[in-house]
Amino acid sequence: MSDHTGEFISFEDAKNFLGIPLDFMQALITSGLLGYTKEGMLFRHCVEDFQRYGTQWNEALGERSAHHVYNNLPMIEGEAQPVGTTIQVRIAPGNGSLSRSEKDTGWIAQFYIKPNSFFFLDSTVSTLVSPIGIRISSRQQIPGMPKPTYLCPDPQGALAMIMILGQLSGSAEKAFPTAYDIAAPLFDELSFTYDQPLPIAHVVLIGIPSGTIYLSFPKPPPIGSIEPGSIILPKCPFPELEDATSLYREAISSNNPFH
Incomplete structure (x- = not known):
């Protein structure tokens, strides 16, 4: 955690400021959606940032990494998981939150278009380098959705x-x-309406009230080596398979394992 300063606010005052129930507040604190705590207090600017953005974008919070997960995925019948396979992991930031997760009654799901290194970014996925081409002035709830759904800006x-x-x-x-x-x-509707690519950089799911963080990681591909003398063909040697190999490249380059 990098040092950062600012005005403090109590948990109770933050809960009242956000207008949320206690169980929701507990999940936000434990998961880090309100930043870090210090001596039973929160940084006011982190609470305000959650209200604006639904998450934390302050680089002073540092990076929380789960890189070790990529190298320790379980095996299936003695073989490494195939590319495109996903595995779900749980991270319990607070003491005992993993056991408390069994009593969770709700969840918060966040689908990041812009990579967020504070929430265990998967460094193996494809993301946009340029700014996302859809502007939004503030967090907005979308009417008519089956569950409360919000578009959140950076x-x-x-x-x-x-x-x-x-x-x-x-x-x-x-x-x-x-x-x-x-x-x-x-995402489909937004991409079609505004003619914008919207790859999902990573997905975070948080249990309420435990604050346990659930991540879904795609299996990263194995390292390939082009050795001196390796035969590199200019294209698929079988014309009838050219479309198939093209489709394979497009699919394996996508963040979506369903492809």
């Missing part, structure tokens, strides 16, 4: 994340497809 006023809130029935891991089934059509 500090530069560009669409950066979609946030969905839901009630939990069963394990939190099962909330991933529910959240995705809500987010994906909305």
Whole structure:
């Protein structure tokens, strides 16, 4: 954690400022969605940032990494998982939150378009280098959605994340497809309407009230080596398979394992 200073605010005052119930507040504190705590207090600017953006974009918070996960994915019948396979992991930032997660009653799902290194960014996925081409002045709730759904900007006023809130029935891991089934059509509509690429950089799901963080990682591809003397063909030697190899490249280059 990098040093950063600012005015402090108590948990109770922050809860009242945000106008949220206690269980929601507990999840925000434990997961880091309100930044770090210090002596039972929160930084006021972090609380205000969550209200504006639904997350934290302050680089002074530093990076929280889960890189070790990529090198320690479980095996299936003695073989490495194939490329495109996803695995879900749980991170319990607070003491005992992993055991408390079994009592969670709700969830927060966040689909990041702009990579956020404070929320365990997967460094293997494709992301936009240029700013996202959809502007949004403030966090907005989308009417008519099956669950409360918000479009969230970054500090530069560009669409950066979609946030969905839901009630939990069963394990939190099962909330991933529910959240995705809500987010994906909305991403499709935004991409089509504004003619913008919107790759999902990473997805974070947080249990309420435990604050346990759930991540879904794609299996990274193995390292390939082009050795001296390796035969590199200019294109697929079988004309009837050229379209198939092209489709394979497009699919494996996508963040979406369904492709």
